[in-house]
């Protein structure tokens with residue numbers, strides 16, 4: 334069983350994906366980490382964000398087993414990730430790796446922006462997890478403060494709106510709901526309620 338989870342930034346799709354993977358004992362890939370790793374490398378090595386070939390070269394030498402989620406969580410890296418993710422050459426480099434992960438025997442859970450549409454269009458179960466920008470900004474703000482990143486709620490909301498626009502508006506594999514994806518709008522739901530709703534949708538589909 335392949336479970337494809339897509340949705341915008343701070344929609345809670347990562348938590349849902351992790352919990353589904355544990356529940357069904359499936360391997361899980363947070364595909365945002367791949368783009369974050371490329372973005373982080375580009376920042377660290379001062380690679381020009383306007384240079385698709387240089388960015389694609391960074392994506393080509395990525396070791397998915399060596400990704401450290403904690404080191405890649407910052408807002409600056411998220412922003413860099415969203416910029417490199419708009420580059421078709423970068424997406425092309427990361428495609429096979431994600432498709433191989435999805436197709437392993439026994440199945441897998443993948444979360445990102447284009448799993449149900451591009452990476453695994455034939456997934457048995459697809460969820461599109463979303464919430465209003467305000468709800469997502471409040472969550473991300475809370476999370477950042479918890480990590481000691483002092484930032485205003487308005488700035489977080491502005492960042493989320495910018496990221497939504499870039500992720501949905503890009504030409505290459507934009508954030509989009511697959512026609513056969515179930516929508517889970519978890520505005521107003523807490524983590525537990527969102528998880529229960531997701532599980533119910535998956536159980537109905539599988």
Ligand code: C5P
Nearest residue numbers: 364365366368414415418445446447500
């Ligand atoms: O989900 P996360 O915030 O970690 O993703 C970081 C960025 O990576 C997103 O803003 C998006 O631009 C990009 N991304 C993508 N396709 C995916 C996963 C993430 O374009 N499948």
